[in-house]
Amino acid sequence: MSPAAPDAPNASDAPDGMWSIGELAEQAGATVKTVRFYTDRGLLPETARSAGGHRRYGPEALDRLRLIRSLRTLDLPVPEVSRVLDQEDALEDVIAGQLADLGSQLAALRWREAALHLLRDCTAEERAERLRLVGAVSVPPSTAALARFWRGVLPVRLPPRLVSTILDGAVPQLPADPTPSQVLTFARMHAIATGPRPVTDFCRPIPRQPDRGCRPAVLYEGLGEAYDLVVADVRAGRPPHGGEALDAYVCAYAASRGMRDTPAFRRQLSRLLAWIADPVITRYWDLAGDLAGPAAPTFGAADDWLRAALDSEVAEV
Structure with a gap:
């Protein structure tokens, strides 16, 4: 032993x-x-x-x-x-901080994995463009460039609360586990946000209507109310039609200029909106809709629906 x-x-x-x-x-x-x-x-x-x-x-x-x-x-x-x-009570804070860091690392890995699949599963002709788009986006991705883009597009001197509301609707939440298609969509949005800034002037004078100036805060506040009213119709895929939402939409433009909502105003507004439509902004909203999915209509989708409703009503007169 x-x-x-x-x-x-x-x-x-x-x-x-x-x-x-x-x-x-x-x-x-x-x-x-x-x-x-x-x-x-x-x-x-x-x-x-x-x-x-x-x-x-x-x-x-x-x-x-x-x-x-x-x-x-x-x-x-x-x-x-x-x-x-x-510190006796420091462990909880330290754990929370480590979980946040780990979440960021995992998000970066998921984004990188989806980006690699995106580059692998495409033709040689597509790969060069995709590599350029994806390579311009940080990992993990940040929406800061999109927020700067919209701050530059919006009229100056809007109330901070209103700016925050608009940014919440215009800057998408990124998916935690993106698909390759979502990576490409966001990369294209990022390219728009970091490219030449479009000139959008919703306060441009309406032809054949008295120009009393424009109050952007009144306009954007009213547009937000109209968008809220039409979200259910957009989500359900209902065709554009007249009603409370369209009335609120037209009223926002009229009130911002100190004017009345009349048939003549609606006709001129329809022409103005067609004239000032910017293809860059339209493209941005299309991409934002692809990223968010049909269950979460964007401001752009709501605006398209209301403009179509206005054009249809004017055409019938």
């Missing part, structure tokens, strides 16, 4: 009730180098020094070292480990 293994060293066995750095490392199943590393960075304070200047550790150091190693197993950086050790 082989002799029994000697008991592991205990701090109480030492004359001063403390462990050497080697004994502490053995108790924790770590290396001396690891213990020295954490000690040098202030995570594992030594209790005392021996007469020969060697580090000595008390019994509490073992629990602290085990906790440090557990936190490091989760890939927590040393500064975050230090926060957890020094």
